[in-house]
Amino acid sequence: MTTMKAFPLLLVALSIFLCTARATTLDMNDLDFIPEVRQRAAFDSNDFIFKFQSVTEETPFGNLRTMFVNDNPALATLPGEGAAQNLVTVGPCAINQPHNHPRATEISHITEGELLFGFAEENGGRPFIGGNATKGQTVIVPQGVIHFAQNLGCKQAQFIASFPNRDPGTQTTASTFFRLPLSAIRATTGLSEKEIQKIMKSVAANLNPSLDSECAKRCGIKH
Numbered sequence: 001m002t003t004m005k006a007f008p009l010l011l012v013a014l015s016i017f018l019c020t021a022r023a024t025t026l027d028m029n030d031l032d033f034i035p036e037v038r039q040r041a042a043f044d045s046n047d048f049i050f051k052f053q054s055v056t057e058e059t060p061f062g063n064l065r066t067m068f069v070n071d072n073p074a075l076a077t078l079p080g081e082g083a084a085q086n087l088v089t090v091g092p093c094a095i096n097q098p099h100n101h102p103r104a105t106e107i108s109h110i111t112e113g114e115l116l117f118g119f120a121e122e123n124g125g126r127p128f129i130g131g132n133a134t135k136g137q138t139v140i141v142p143q144g145v146i147h148f149a150q151n152l153g154c155k156q157a158q159f160i161a162s163f164p165n166r167d168p169g170t171q172t173t174a175s176t177f178f179r180l181p182l183s184a185i186r187a188t189t190g191l192s193e194k195e196i197q198k199i200m201k202s203v204a205a206n207l208n209p210s211l212d213s214e215c216a217k218r219c220g221i222k223h
Contacts, residue, residue: 050067050072050074052065052066052067052085052087053065053071054066054071057207057208057209059207059208059209059210060091060223061090061091061093061094061209061210061211062088062089062090062091062094062096062209063088063089063209064086064087064088064089064096064208064209065086065087065088066084066085066086066087067084067085067086067087068084068166068167069082069084069166069167075166078166080164081103081104081164081165081166082165082166082167083162083163083164083165083166084104084162084163084165084166084167084168085160085161085162085163086160086161087158087159087160088149088158088159088160088161088209089156089157089158090113090115090149090150090151090156090157090158090159090209091151091156091209091211092151092153092154092155092156092215092216092219092221093151093152093153093154093211093212093215093216093218093219093221094150094151094209094210094211094212095148095149095150095151095209095210095211095212096148096149096150096208096209097148097172097173097174097208097209097210098146098147098148098172098173098174099146099147099148099170099171099172099173100144100145100146100147100170100171100173101141101143101144101163101168101169101170101171102143102144102168102169102171103143103165103167103168103169104143104163104164104165104168104169105140105141105142105143105163105164106139106140106141106147106161106162106163106168107138107139107140107141107161107162107163108133108138108139108140108141108149108159108160108161108162109137109138109139109159109160109162110133110134110135110136110137110138110139110157110158110159111135111158111159111160112135112156112157112158112159113134113135113151113153113155113156113157113158114132114133114134114135114151114153114157115132115133115149115150115151115157115159116130116131116132116133116149116150116151116152117130117131117132117133117139117141117147117148117149118130118131118147118148118150119141119142119145119146119147119148120145120146120147121145122144122145133159139159146173150212152212152215153219154218154219154220154221172208174203175203175204178196178199178200178203178204182196211223
């Protein structure tokens, strides 16, 4: 009988222990885990209207401004996987280099100029899909697919990329490939170490957004 009476007390103690253990492993300052009450407090009349602020990537040929949860805590209040955006400015003859987003589909709306959007499907799929998109048009890029946005004109272009994930991730194709071991690159390309080193230096120096030299000549752009 004594054992039976003690059993509920053990359950209560175990529950308290588990709750305490959970609390110690959860960082409440982590914006991905803001409690509901704090979420509602963060999403008020001052926070649901916002603008792109910090430039995360910039070259003479364009720039990228992000709007992730660390820039705007209100994004942490959204249901499911949340949301994120990029504001991308692509200068004349420049390209937002081939890359993919491993955790989200991209929905890009062109706000200025004209851009060639293109992407390659997975192994066995179509080798290339692309087309020109102009101001007011929207482009859909499936999750994980390598894609790019290139400005082949002589005027600036710009688009807003939206993602149904607070952390879509970005993996730039060329620079990622050349982070692999030399033996893997050599076996894949059939190039010598000297040739590979030359390409690696070129890729490292060609920061994103980068310029198409032939287009630059046509538009009279010095670089």
